[in-house]
Amino acid sequence: MTRQERGRPLVGRSVPRREDRRLVSGRGRFVDDIALPGMLHAQFVRSTVAHGEIMSMDLSAVRRVPGVVAAFTADDLAIADITAQLGRPRSQFVPTAMPVLARDKVRYVGEPLAIVVGLDAYAAEDGLEAAHVEYAPLPPVLGEETALADDAVLVHDEAARNTLVDVSLFATDGIDDIFDAAHRVVEVDVTTGRQNALPLETRGAVAHWDDREEQLLLQTCTQVPHQVRTVASRCLRLDERAVRVVVPDMGGGFGQKCVVGREEIAAAAAALRLGRPVKWIEDRKDALSASFLAREQHYRARAAFDTDGRILALDADVVCDMGAYSCYPFTAGIEPLMASAEMPGVYKVPAYRVRGRAITTNKAPTAPYRGVSRPQYVMVVERLFERAARELGLDPVEIRRRNVITDFPYTGVNDITYDPGSYLESLNLCERVVRDEGWYDTRTAAAAEGRHIGIGYACFSERTGYGSSAFAQRKMQVVPGFDISEVRMDTSGAVTVTTGTMSHGQSHETTMAQIVADALGLDIARVRLHQGDTDRVTYGWGTFASRSITVGGSAVRLAAERLGDKLRAIAAALWDTEPEQVELAGGHVRRRGGDGAHDVLTHQEIAEVAYLRADLLPKDIEPGLTATATFDVFNDGTFSNATHGVVVELHQGTGKVEILRYVCVEDCGVAIHPQVVEGQCRGGIAQGIAGALYEEVTYDAVGEPSATSFMDYKVPTAQEIPEVSIHHLETPCAFTATGAKGAGEGGTIGAPAAVLNAVNDALRPTGTELDHTPITPQTVHRALNPEPVP
């Protein structure tokens, strides 16, 4: 920062990232970088069958393998089960227990059965080979049809028809009559493939008992440290005080690490049993096949329209395949409930009815993944509008214009009140950019040459800033939402701020410091963030649902302002003036209107008085400089919004979908750090494109997962992900202390719908419409090269 820039607010500027120096130097500390004296290494014996009773498990040969120190089953360790709960009647939700290690039954290929601990990871892996497990196989339940059949084999005995969640919501009176009387009714049947959030750093943990602190220290890569502490203490029957969860640098999470993993708890149990540190690092094979997956959903939806293309009603049936277990703390309700509550999205939908179900199958369990159901329901609603536009002879952008919400605050048929956004403006700007760049002309010219170019849009909002009231509405028994922050200034005038959120790439060390530095008029270099340590941070709900800056950042801002008030009060006392006459800016504490040397103090001088010269403080000011604030969102959340525009070309010979242009117009309110916001958009879009075109975990007839290496799971590279041009709009948020709305998930939400629409636009002359992602080259090729009629 140059001298001239000092005093200008930091919020809104792309300042250099605090995280970068260590990360580009190889000096970050990720969980596998931790080495402790006497540390052992764990691997897991995992089920090789999708569904079966465990008849016997013999680990005696494992224990004889050179370098193997111990091998434990569930019975050896006696760890309590993890059970996620929704506060809904049994007709709507069936709780199921997830044992840390499977005891009687296995429910997916890769389910952990036993933990093998060796002198190093190689030895532990040698041990796995010697495990002998006998199963009595049961028929695997692998699809919706099998799972929901009347005579279905049950994955969990307590869940009839393999249904964990079944809710019917928002049934507007007379909705069937609206459909009957409508000018036009369009339907879609959309399915999305199972995906892996795939953080590049796999999951992992290092656990040991610290005798001096009388604590289990669990260093683990998690987005939700306090929740892991709660579960670890309960599973291991320790006071919560006796567990400290510390999160080192994290190589991504994207939701896969916002739920409690059984392996981290098992590693902790093994460490307690052995009295030595135990490290578990998931290998990529396990990460691909046996860690938490996401996204497999099926939507049957229909919408009624009038002659002008205005939507009259929306009716949907949503089935989410949650795999073998309900995740903690979110439960199997996360996906169907998110979809049900929010499907009308940015559109003025007057009548609405939805049924949302979560089913359990013999596949790896699921966790929330960046966007949670929104990539899918946005795809569904956007497909309905595209189809209606075709049938009514309207332009696809024009039909959206007629239906997006323009008057705020707007309370939807889904009982959600939307705060102001730029739905129409973002749509108009996105279309203008695409038009001005000549892509419509290019499409026309290409069609004349027999080439297949298509243009697609997706218009959506991203509900962020979920407060505890929003989660309570979902009837979660463990209710996330608020965050607590503490800001502490030491005698040198430097500041430490705590947050309960946990950065895994989102730049919190920089953005939170920007907020604090502005509030205190302090140089950003003097602000340091503490996150991811349950002993240092009072409490927090971690990082998911784009909540870090909206909720966590607001708590940080409020705490910093409180500390600023105290600094002002002390300075005012020293100057014998009023606190309002004191300003904090440009690295100094100044008396307003004064320009003499005695009208300026440093933060350090105030801090020295607060700590070292308490005798100078007035009676009503306590010594020390700390301030704490809690922030919760009591309205229905905040709504970032965006429109994505995509131009694709389909290749006749190969079926390849090539993205020629990607335009994103986004509005996340006040952008604390525009470069970080753009990074979140681009990264999200890349994951959205991955879901639209490339990535899918499939299972064969016996439940073996297809993708166990990067040879089978097609993660797009720089050759598949296009450049993205990003345009910012700014509708400041009135409900957060920073004016910011969340920005983490939008890219992932918009991309699949925009790509799918563009592909369908390009396929228009063929008469084929695709409603499944990923869109494979085979399906595109088939659409472009239909069998010749004999």
Add this chain to the structure above:
Amino acid sequence: MTDDTLMTPREPQLIALNVNGERHEVITEARRTLVDVLRHELRLTGTHVGCEHGICGACTVLVDDRPVRACLMFAAQAEGARIRTVESLADGNRLSDLQRAFSEHHALQCGFCTPGFLMLAEGFLAERPEATKEEIREVVAANMCRCTGYQTIVEAIDACATARRRACAQTCPSKED
């Protein structure tokens, strides 16, 4: 046939590795990969493990100046070669131009894949200083990043290459001379 070839994978052997200009002697099993020895024996933890099957590139290091997957090579195979890891890029506390370019262009978020991309780019630009942006994008496609969408990584490497060429045009003798 020497005794060496009859060793089981678990029998330790003494190997010498030249890493970042320093010689290290390590007693290790023949089956240990170069990345595991770098990370766990030499404690050079900047090089990361992403997949252990040579696809993601998080473990990329330079072996005799060329980018190599350190998860696909046994440490013993690297004897006698010059190995460079991410820890060699900075000069003390001073970051290299490539490292600074990554930071300036926001070419990293979580930073896990970053050392692999840095070493990939370091090796590539040394071999092809005149690389175009398209060539850079093609090379960047060798490694995986899950955060950035790649665009800023390509831009960072391109900016670094451009700046190096500009500096060279001012100070280096031209090729025709």
